[in-house]
Amino acid sequence: MEEYAFQTEGLVKRFGTTTALAGLDLHARPGTVLGVLGPNGAGKTTAIRVLATLTDPDEGLARVGGLDVVQDAAAVRPLIGLAGQYAALDEELTGLGNLVLIGRLLDLRKRAAVQRAQELLDRFGLSDAARKPVAAYSGGMRRRLDLAASLVGRPRVIFLDEPSVGLDPGRREDLWRVIRELTADGASVLLTTQYLEEADALADDIAVIDHGRVIAHGTPSELKQIVGGQAVAARPRDPGRLGDAAAILATVTGHPVERAGRHEIAVPVDSDRAVFEVARRFEEQGIALAEFSLRLPSLDEVFFALTGAPRNPPDSSGNDGTEARRSQA
Template sequence: MTEYAFAARGLVKRFGKTTALAGVDLSARPGSVLGVLGPNGAGKTTAIRILATLARPDEGTATVGGHDVVREAARVRRLIGLTGQGSMLDEELTGPANLVLIGRLLDLGKAGATDRAHELLERFELTEAARRPVSTYSGGMKRRLDLAASLVGRPHVVFLDEPSVGLDPGKREELWRMVRELTAEGTTVLLTTQYLEEADALADAITVIDHGRVIADGTPAELKRVVGGQAVSLRPTDPALVPTAALAMERVTGRAPDHPGGHTLTVPVDGDDTAWELARALREADVRVTEFSLHLPSLDEVFFALTGASRKTHEETA
């Protein structure tokens, strides 16, 4: 078994005068989820296209399952599945017909392709719509069928390019469950997304790309520490006591708390001990709270801190 399910080193891709990728490194170990984040136009989809053998890099190398995506493209295609931003389904066909067609193209044989199609339709809860053309499916059903289509060949690596765009929260949760099931079975997933909570919920590691360059990578917890340590957020039971709570927080921490909205107050703390001191100070001030949490910054804060800083640097040097 190779150390990495896929690995890219120094990927460069240019389109005329535009550099989409400027030396990107990406890798993931078998059975893990790599989340790739970045603003629109950052280069995420271009990186997936290279790994999926749909585009050639101008510089750098990439392998999937130890096979070079340029020199051994045919072997790589046997190892991967891809769900792109747009549907690749034939909407005039039924769901089973789409899956069987893909299975036949993958040389599963008629019986093997049919069995695999029925298995995937049941897994993705699409059997009731089996006789209907895909054009009659809802957006969530089409996304589930898209994902099923990418799994027909039992791929070792699945590339999901913003798979939950347009899904309502309930359908997004279904997609997350399916991704977790895939990795539990040993499949490796590269997930691009603009939903920060999605990356936080699914990714074992995250790479942030902006202007075609990797600007940060690490686990979600490691990236959250980029914008600072822990913080305490609280909400007094009585809104009239917000000023009293704010004074207690500043006295303990030496910092005036942020007041992001409503009656919530947030202040950075040095660790658990400071949080306990703050709880005691609130009790002494007779401030009761409905919420009190010690937490790391959100991934949203990390994303905007990183890409905002990157954009400012880019503009200053442009």
């Protein structure tokens, strides 16, 4: 029997008359990233809180490293790191002080705690602010410090709940690099996100949940097959030729053409031969192209097909309708 880095089986959690989890089944192999997608209130944060031993389930099982999160909670906690939707930092302490404090709570000797803190501050681009109080940090800096705090104990399983909210694109790329480095070293990551390109870039497998249960599971490529087929997208160099390009696409493929952007159009294709025929006709008609690609559906399209509604972009707090107010399990 395969041992997963973490897993849930038939997980149920109720809050009064609200059922947050309704038989949730998740699992991830060691050294991989499991992306968990879902609309606001789907139960993503509640699932993390159960796996992180912060909330007991009402029914079902949850395991981390083969250990039951309820019966073996004390043994599970040293194995995990958690960065929740809300940064849990002491604003009166410096960035360095926060990380050293966590290291000491994790039984590191003072020298080792300081060394680990400095390593993480360097890794997250916070060295220059290491001795400033957290109260003076920007929102993005606090988010990075909270992420660093989740890694102080070198956890083997890391739960990241909407980690990119509040980060600018450059810092988001830095975070992606760190996640890839962690999994390369053998760590496993559960990543909830509403940035679907983030899941596409990082996740080995994706679970889409809605109303507290998994409605689809697979690799990004497998999930994209749910929508079906491939599409050709074209953007003429001269926007005035958009109508001519659309006419060629419709004639060759026999499918209606859709707008994919301000000056870009796309149409489903049934075979690779249609792609070559479209390209040939563009050349015949002298339509120069700024972009021309054959692509699978996007995860946004998959999300819409599965849930019946566009994804909800994260608000300023990244809240998905449940609460996660601690960043270190």
